[in-house]
Amino acid sequence: xxxxxxxxxxxxxxxxxxxxxxxxxxxxxxxxxxxxxxxxxxxxxxxxxxxxxxxxxxxxxxxxxxxxxxxxxxxxxxxxxxxxxxxxxxxxxxxxxxxxxxxxxxxxxxxxxxxxxxxxxxxxxxxxxxxxxxxxxxxxxxxxxxxxxxxxxxxxxxxxxxxxxxxxxxxxxxxxxxxxxxxxxxxxxxxxxxxxxxxxxxxxxxxxxxxxxxxxxxxxxxxxxxxxxxxxxxxxxxxxxxxxxxxxxxxxxxxxxxxxxxxxxxxxxxxxxxxxxxxxxxxxxxxxxxxxxxxxxxxxxxxxxxxxxxxxxxxxxxxxxxxxxxxxxxxxxxxxxxxxxxxxxxxxxxxxxxxxxxxxxxxxxxxxxxxxxxxxxxxxxxxxxxxxxxxxxxxxxxxxxxxxxxxxxxxxxxxxxxxxxxxxxxxxxxxxxxxxxxxxxxxxxxxxxxxxxxxxxxxxxxx
Amino acid sequence: xxxxxxxxxxxxxxxxxxxxxxxxxxxxxxxxxxxxxxxxxxxxxxxxxxxxxxxxxxxxxxxxxxxxxxxxxxxxxxxxxxxxxxxxxxxxxxxxxxxxxxxxxxxxxxxxxxxxxxxxxxxxxxxxxxxxxxxxxxxxxxxxxxxxxxxxxxxxxxxxxxxxxxxxxxxxxxxxxxxxxxxxxxxxxxxxxxxxxxxxxxxxxxxxxxxxxxxxxxxxxxxxxxxxxxxxxxxxxxxxxxxxxxxxxxxxxxxxxxxxxxxxxxxxxxxxxxxxxxxxxxxxxxxxxxxxxxxxxxxxxxxxxxxxxxxxxxxxxxxxxxxxxxxxxxxxxxxxxxxxxxxxxxxxxxxxxxxxxx
Numbered sequence: 095x096x097x098x099x100x101x102x103x104x105x106x107x108x109x110x111x112x113x114x115x116x117x118x119x120x121x122x123x124x125x126x127x128x129x130x131x132x133x134x135x136x137x138x139x140x141x142x143x144x145x146x147x148x149x150x151x152x153x154x155x156x157x158x159x160x161x162x163x164x165x166x167x168x169x170x171x172x173x174x175x176x177x178x179x180x181x182x183x184x185x186x187x188x189x190x191x192x193x194x195x196x197x198x199x200x201x202x203x204x205x206x207x208x209x210x211x212x213x214x215x216x217x218x219x220x221x222x223x224x225x226x227x228x229x230x231x232x233x234x235x236x237x238x239x240x241x242x243x244x245x246x247x248x249x250x251x252x253x254x255x256x257x258x259x260x261x262x263x264x265x266x267x268x269x270x271x272x273x274x275x276x277x278x279x280x281x282x283x284x285x286x287x288x289x290x291x292x293x294x295x296x297x298x299x300x301x302x303x304x305x306x307x308x309x310x311x312x313x314x315x316x317x318x319x320x321x322x323x324x325x326x327x328x329x330x331x332x333x334x335x336x337x338x339x340x341x342x343x344x345x346x347x348x349x350x351x352x353x354x355x356x357x358x359x360x361x362x363x364x365x366x367x368x369x370x371x372x373x374x375x376x377x378x379x380x381x382x383x384x385x386x387x388x389x390x391x392x393x394x395x396x397x398x399x400x401x402x403x404x405x406x407x408x409x410x411x412x413x414x415x416x417x418x419x420x421x422x423x424x425x426x427x428x429x430x431x432x433x434x435x436x437x438x439x440x441x442x443x444x445x446x447x448x449x450x451x452x453x454x455x456x457x458x459x460x461x462x463x464x465x466x467x468x469x470x471x472x473x474x475x476x477x478x479x480x481x482x483x484x485x486x487x488x489x490x491x492x493x494x495x496x497x498x499x500x501x502x503x504x505x506x507x508x509x510x511x512x513x514x515x516x517x518x519x520x521x522x523x524x525x526x527x528x529x530x531x532x533x534x535x536x537x538x539x540x541x542x543x544x545x546x547x548x549x550x551x552x553x554x555x556x557x
Numbered sequence: 558x559x560x561x562x563x564x565x566x567x568x569x570x571x572x573x574x575x576x577x578x579x580x581x582x583x584x585x586x587x588x589x590x591x592x593x594x595x596x597x598x599x600x601x602x603x604x605x606x607x608x609x610x611x612x613x614x615x616x617x618x619x620x621x622x623x624x625x626x627x628x629x630x631x632x633x634x635x636x637x638x639x640x641x642x643x644x645x646x647x648x649x650x651x652x653x654x655x656x657x658x659x660x661x662x663x664x665x666x667x668x669x670x671x672x673x674x675x676x677x678x679x680x681x682x683x684x685x686x687x688x689x690x691x692x693x694x695x696x697x698x699x700x701x702x703x704x705x706x707x708x709x710x711x712x713x714x715x716x717x718x719x720x721x722x723x724x725x726x727x728x729x730x731x732x733x734x735x736x737x738x739x740x741x742x743x744x745x746x747x748x749x750x751x752x753x754x755x756x757x758x759x760x761x762x763x764x765x766x767x768x769x770x771x772x773x774x775x776x777x778x779x780x781x782x783x784x785x786x787x788x789x790x791x792x793x794x795x796x797x798x799x800x801x802x803x804x805x806x807x808x809x810x811x812x813x814x815x816x817x818x819x820x821x822x823x824x825x826x827x828x829x830x831x832x833x834x835x836x837x838x839x840x841x842x843x844x845x846x847x848x849x850x851x852x853x854x855x856x857x858x859x860x861x862x863x864x865x866x867x868x869x870x871x872x873x874x875x876x877x878x879x880x881x882x883x884x885x886x887x888x889x890x891x892x893x894x895x896x897x898x899x900x901x902x903x904x905x906x907x908x909x910x911x912x913x914x915x
Contacts, residue, residue, distance in 0.1 A: 293795065298796060299702065299723055300701040300720070300723030441706075444700065
């Protein structure tokens with residue numbers, strides 16, 4: 095592999111191109127930022143090139159990140175968030191509007207886009223606008239103006255669209271604009287004061303239960319409202335983000351079978367981590383028994399606040415349901431819900447800690463752990479980070495629909511080495527949010543180079 | 558980390574009869590005690606041998622308390638800070654008396670009168686009390702798990718005096734001690750806790766006392782029953798199911814008759830008014846009528862069954878006044894034993910981490 099400025103030449107790697115439905119040995123050459131040639135190797139040239147070494151894939155797209163600017167730059171800035179994205183292999187990220195002030199009018203969007211330009215990062219920053227003014231759930235935000243200014247969807251994330259009636263209006267209005275509502279499904283009436291998934295672990299630890307029903311009731315509401323709206327506004331579209339329960343995914347599976355225009359994503363942490371981690375277990379969801387006290391699985395102290403997240407980490411069965419949904423296409427994408435927080439907001443009692451996991455830089459490693467364990471195929475993992483989210487975005491990324499290894503286009507790709515493990519450390523994260531429950535653990539698939547829009551977004555120091 | 562199952566629990570009882578009373582008149586670190594825990598944050602990590610050592614050390618402390626001057630120099634020169642973020646009289650005073658009986662210097666901090674009210678974080682508060690000389694920290698907090706955070710930053714030993722709904726280790730240990738001491742045909746009379754029916758009655762869901770007692774009583778081999786209205790025992794059936802698979806069996810029921818029938822011990826828990834506001838109970842009156850421990854209900858238990866309550870009591874709600882003050886009640890013994898158990902734990906923790914520092 096050689097990297098010289100915008101020129102990159104990699105021979106004998108494993109190429110994964112979900113857009114082309116293809117993977118295999120190959121070479122790539124990037125000249126002046128343009129992906130000049132993609133050569134698929136066969137026969138003797140391909141011999142010995144396996145998918146367990148250097149892999150080249152299209153740059154990843156994250157539908158759901160929190161970059162905290164404006165308003166909470168101690169936790170993250172647009173610049174540090176984009177650096178974290180590049181380090182994680184992402185070349186397009188969609189920022190949530192729950193900033194301070196809320197991104198509910200074009201002026202705030204301008205500030206965010208100006209910060210992205212000033213950062214010099216080639217990572218593409220897209221934004222969701224708020225559904226309601228101040229995310230207060232009462233009055234529609236400047237939806238049309240925001241659409242004109244370039245938002246890719248609308249969300250009151252951090253909280254659900256508060257009432258069925260405002261959701262109904264928003265789905266109709268934005269449907270006519272050709273943009274989706276991205277909802278965070280949570281029935282707040284069931285989660286007041288909730289700390290951890292309502293179940294065995296929360297019972298033992300004395301944590302206030304966060305029932306799966308809170309998510310499922312909200313998903314059911316959203317789907318019912320969507321079904322109602324879509325009869326009059328065929329363009330209405332709903333995207334449900336960070337689904338975490340078997341029941342919620344089942345509802346989406348059935349809605350898709352009924353041809354409702356709904357999509358959804360799951361997060362890496364809900365695929366691979368469980369509520370057992372709060373008790374002190376540190377094993378992947380597919381290795382979990384559900385009773386970490388019974389089988390000596392408690393290797394860390396309990397109540398680590400890096401694990402406090404909304405929705406909460408669920409049971410091994412829920413994590414398995416997320417994996418199944420990803421495999422069968424019920425889940426369209428993996429989104430990180432990257433939620434950086436300051437030390438001050440996390441170095442407190444579990445019940446007082448801010449919700450959220452810093453996830454951009456560990457998403458690939460977590461998915462590769464699932465691939466290594468045979469729970470997910472490599473092409474499906476890559477598709478969930480590329481063509482899956484691109485499908486949700488439509489053609490609103492600068493890449494349009496060309497989310498693949500496309501010759502002649504500006505290079506937008508990630509190169510990682512599955513044979514190289516790296517240990518997650520606070521200093522090793524480009525994000526200001528060091529709130530990763532994976533700190534101290536080793537992940538495979540170290541990112542060597544990320545190219546975004548034809549420029550180097552990230553290059554490993556020793557690449 | 559798992560609590561050993563019944564076979565080990567019989568060792569616990571056998572060990573008690575052969576108790577070697579530690580000499581508590583000397584500083585703990587000069588004795589070769591087998592205690593290896595720096596903190597006492599929960600009871601889930603205590604082995605049968607640990608429990609046995611706590612029981613034996615408590616015997617020794619009971620002997621100290623029986624002296625004309627109930628004081629030993631074991632913790633002379635040690636500073637014990639009692640940091641309570643929740644209102645409490647009995648537990649706080651019990652710890653204070655225990656520490657003073659061991660000649661420790663005691664600093665009391667009630668959250669309402671400290672800088673906590675000004676928004677200081679727990680971590681800052683713990684660092685401050687350590688800088689002020691605290692070597693042992695006794696802590697109560699309304700958020701489950703808070704003592705684990707304190708233990709991460711505190712250089713000495715942290716003793717959990719109750720955290721949220723999670724754990725109340727000294728209460729469970731004093732409850733176990735009291736049962737072992739008072740149960741007819743129990744360990745103090747050469748018998749065992751194994752198979753003895755112990756009922757915890759009331760608001761299990763919000764109870765750190767119940768949670769800690771699940772660990773200690775299943776470890777001791779007791780036939781443990783949790784009983785309360787469906788809204789207040791919810792979730793424990795799943796725990797019981799897993800516990801059975803792991804050899805730490807207990808039962809959950811909403812039927813007070815089923816629970817009390819032939820019981821050896823009945824422990825009533827306090828019902829708080831907030832439960833009505835949260836929609837978990839229709840009224841205190843209805844609770845008292847359906848679950849209150851009355852003389853008539855107690856008649857379902859064995860005639861010599863023990864009546865216990867961790868306090869403070871709502872007499873006339875979860876327990877009738879004549880039951881609380883009746884001949885079967887060992888509630889005041891619990892209070893006395895509480896001092897002895899807390900002396901034992903301060904003593905044992907001082908032995909493993911006597912002088913503070915990392």
